Amino acid sequence: MKTEHTAVSIYVGIIGMATLLLGLAQILVFAGGTELTVGIMTVPNDFFRGAWGGLVVAFAGALMLSGVREIGDIQQFSKVVLGAILVWIIAGCDIFAMICESIPAGEEAPAFFNSLPGFISGFAPPYAPAVLLLPFSLVIACLIRRWGSSDT
Amino acid sequence: MEGNPGGDAGNGSTVLLIGNPNVGKSMLFNRLTGVNAVVSNYPGTTVDFTRGTLIMHKKTYEIIDVPGTYSLEAKDLAEEVAIKMLNEHRDGVVVVVLDATLIERGMYLLFEVIERGFSLVVALNMMDVAHDKQIAVDARRLQQILGVPVVPMTAISGEGVKDLIDILRKACVTDVMGIKSRLSGDAAETPAISGCTGCGRC
């Protein structure tokens, strides 16, 4: 149990740090004004998805980091979970936005619904930071199931 | 119905749902009537009363969803409405809805209803939450003490709602003196309880 906690602490520490930095980067990119694309990641530069979303992502990272010590304690673990939930919220919204944008055909196209390849291409990279963080933070969902309310 | 100790049992045509805010009265109301009352997970959703009907054993009940209150002292609009509803239906059956996780709080209102001499049934709602929180409420003992039917139920899933409907006819009046003596245990076999015949739950 102890070693598991230590391993989880280290993992959450790394993810939390990455989340915090990406969130801050989003805010900086908004302040800078130009969109930034690095590899499969794109950082939006508008106020809503950039600054506001970035603020939430940064909060999420800070929450995760604040819960890293003694992660076996439910009070601490809850902060990590809350941070993960915030990441899920932002990522979920980004993915929902992609879905909504790829269902209808483009403005000039005669059809109403997008073709299947067109629909799928709507999900091509690059992605927003929160979406990239999503798979890593899902580990925490497994931990919720595993630890639940029993092991505290 | 026939042998109620208080003698003045309601004619059963009007049923008032009363209880603290956010104990699930509106959800129960929807279960009972099929009418759509607005249900939300925060206190104070029902600020006005809602009416609906329930037809059961060829008898029509008028169900009234009273806004949630902590007492009958007319401190805000919701309480004023609740008092007005009670006064207008003195011969109705009152279903006092208690939150099983917080029965102490709901019982204050319960006693005010008892003291006003209404014929009543207690619905012990949110048994599921109580179970999750590992709170066990002894409904049988509660019924014994109070001398009125007590139905454990979970309105959100519909569990126990049927029992409640069946027992509406067995609603009866109780009095504080009787409760006191039964509580101290020296009158466990008084006729007051067996007088409440037919609930099948005593």
Add this chain to the structure above:
Amino acid sequence: MGLSEDERWALIDEISRQTVKSGGYKQTLGDVLGELTVKPLTGIPVAIGVLYAFWSIFGSFAGALMTDGFMVKFFDRYLLPWIQGMWPDPGTWLYFIFVGDPVADNCFEAFGVLTSGLFVAIGVVLPAVLIFYLMMTVLEDSGYLPRLAVLMDTFLHKIGLHGYAIVPTILGLGCNVPAVTATRILETRKQRFIMMTLLAIFVPCGAQIGIMLKAIPDTIGWVFLYLLIGYGIFGFVLNKVIPGSNPEILIDVPPYHLPAWENVAKKMWNRTKGFLKEAVPFVLFGVLIVNLLYLGGVIQWLSDALAPLFVYWFGVPKETTGPLIAAFLRKDLAVAQLAVIPMTAYQMISSVVLVSIYFPCVATFVVMLKEGWKELVAAVGVLICVVFLYGGLIHLIGILLGVA
């Protein structure tokens, strides 16, 4: 037979001692999360995140998917040309009322009952209201709303309200009508009056938000900022001016639980049905009235008469008179009308803010009347002051920033 309060509690203690057993209760993850969402340090970030989600989903579904994705195409490319083609004689007044501008190529500009009226009601506002109600219901049923109330309590106390004022405020973002009824959860007359007045003036309804998102997507943030600041300022002033008390209340926080989907579906259906029954006829009727007033020259006359006020005091073009009249019937309609008047960004922001804060729509007016005519008269008095002061203030800010 009356018991005293102490006797009652003594009895209750004894009964619960005999009937309730709470076995070794341990805090669950849900409980701790519940606490965390109420504490300011952790709760405010969550609130900011929830607000983000609310807005993001609203924009994606109502804006990108429904309105821009399907409705605009359907109305502009199929319905509009079809109606323009089949309705006889573009020169007649019937054509003007029902179809509008014969050369318009989109439903915003045509402004006929069957073109813009239907487009605004069905194409823009219906999806907005639908998704709003869905999210509202989830917030309500999950148990987040009362937690938000606890969080907001400190701030809302400064403007004479308490945490629960957040409930009518958020409801008002959907529609002001149920929001006015919800003010009854506030305890004193003073609180109810402040809340009702702020609702009527500063809280834009879902229909209006939907159309703003479509018509003025770039400046909507400013409109919200102005409305939010106004809500704060005038709440504060009203709290100082109006006599009465502003008592603390205990906020009861229910446990989090997953919303029961049938309850969500039922509520959604009820609310949407209400919208279709009440709002859609109002929109169509509103277009009809405004068009008749245009034909009769009433609007022309009014805008000439009011021109000095609009141009010099508020700094907006005199053409905004027409939309302001329509605003009394439906605010969404008014914003749609404003969107096609050529204006600078500043003028657009201030005229949309004006439309929002100026008179509540007819439906809200009627429910406010039900809550008491004295309150309504007082609220209208406050409203007139606010429109002049705040409209002038925004103009002043614009002048100082050099954009007006």
